Amino acid sequence: MPDGVIGGEIIVAFVNPPAKLHTVATINPPRFIDNGTLSMSQKPHLTFDLDEPGVNKGYLVVPTGTDREALPLPVLSLNKGEGPRLLITAGIHGDEFEGPIVALRLIDWLIEAQTCGRVLIAPMLNPTALEAWSRRSPVDRLDLNRVFPGRPNGSISERTASAVSELLLPTVDMVFDLHSFGPKFDCPPAATTHPIGDADLMRKTLNMAAAFKFPVTLAWDGPTQGMFDTLVQSQGKVFVCAELGSGTVSADALAVAEAGVRNAIIELGLVEGKTEYPTPRQMKTNLTLESLTSDQLTSPARGIFEPRCSVLDELSEGDLVGLLHPLDPWSSKAIEIRASTTSIVCSLRTGMQVDVNDGLVYLARPLNL
Numbered sequence: 001m002p003d004g005v006i007g008g009e010i011i012v013a014f015v016n017p018p019a020k021l022h023t024v025a026t027i028n029p030p031r032f033i034d035n036g037t038l039s040m041s042q043k044p045h046l047t048f049d050l051d052e053p054g055v056n057k058g059y060l061v062v063p064t065g066t067d068r069e070a071l072p073l074p075v076l077s078l079n080k081g082e083g084p085r086l087l088i089t090a091g092i093h094g095d096e097f098e099g100p101i102v103a104l105r106l107i108d109w110l111i112e113a114q115t116c117g118r119v120l121i122a123p124m125l126n127p128t129a130l131e132a133w134s135r136r137s138p139v140d141r142l143d144l145n146r147v148f149p150g151r152p153n154g155s156i157s158e159r160t161a162s163a164v165s166e167l168l169l170p171t172v173d174m175v176f177d178l179h180s181f182g183p184k185f186d187c188p189p190a191a192t193t194h195p196i197g198d199a200d201l202m203r204k205t206l207n208m209a210a211a212f213k214f215p216v217t218l219a220w221d222g223p224t225q226g227m228f229d230t231l232v233q234s235q236g237k238v239f240v241c242a243e244l245g246s247g248t249v250s251a252d253a254l255a256v257a258e259a260g261v262r263n264a265i266i267e268l269g270l271v272e273g274k275t276e277y278p279t280p281r282q283m284k285t286n287l288t289l290e291s292l293t294s295d296q297l298t299s300p301a302r303g304i305f306e307p308r309c310s311v312l313d314e315l316s317e318g319d320l321v322g323l324l325h326p327l328d329p330w331s332s333k334a335i336e337i338r339a340s341t342t343s344i345v346c347s348l349r350t351g352m353q354v355d356v357n358d359g360l361v362y363l364a365r366p367l368n369l
Helices: 098-113 127-132 156-171 199-210 228-234 251-268
Strands: 003-006 009-015 054-062 071-079 085-090 118-122 174-179 190-193 216-221 238-243 296-298 303-307 320-325 335-338 343-348 359-366
Touching (some): 098 118, 098 174, 156 228, 174 228, 199 238, 320 359
Parallel strands (some): 085 174
Antiparallel strands (some): 054 071, 320 335, 343 359
8 A cells, every 4th residue: 555644644545445444234225215396394404594603503404204203413503704614524423422522522612712714513413323323324224424415305314414415515615524433443543535536626635634633644545425525525625534533432532533623623724723743641550449339430311421531540529520411412411420539440431322320430449458
């Protein structure tokens, strides 16, 4: 494989790798019949005005179809007037929780730091897949990132793609789509793109990808039919797919991922600041600990758990351990999970969907021998 270096980062080009390195069984999805012209109530719509200045949030409503009722997708708009127009999407694949968590973490920072332009954040584009912790939606068994630009009268995945294509994409100049390699693979954070026939657009895309300052900037040649990036690039717009690591979703990994996305936003000119090369923390220690049954912290509700500490962190009573995000992030605030006593983090659930009473954190304390 050819390789090179841009801005101190590794650039690797793969030739015909397996699509996103996921192994997915071939499934024949159910067929959906196009029933003709849509009525107004059957059309996708936003519950708020994207042109309203300031911070606004609501939903992109995917209309009712033959397979399920209407599906509201959370969307946040940060409109500071003239400047770059960026769409940040996440959660296209339901077994990749890094993207939704990082997208939500960016909101508070952007509200304070954004100086110009418009940022749209759609943190959970495929909620039925996220709830099932599945790459594909369990409703139609389709991969949302293989059905763009979608069909307004199609299945839920096709209607979702159609709604995003019709109502969000025309309002922006650039897209950052947040993914990961999922729970089964190990890989460094990477900003990626497919080869683009337009040389100028390819140059702009690679430069934007390099601005994340991730360990790897990746251009790979693989199947692109029906992918979100193919649609965006066909309109002459820059699209960067950020692969935010893999395997366990740790606080360290999320910090690296968030720092990389912030770097790209700063480079784009939406925020003033200095970029940095994000690197994970290295820990060297040798401890003898004990953990009691009462030291387990459990989930008070169903949601997506975001760790805010790392294994072997030293905690005081009341320190923030993590956040439990509702599957509809606009329905209620995230629940804070805090340390019950002075302790050391012995083990920590990675960022993923949890049910009520699932174990989140095991605390421990030094054992004096």
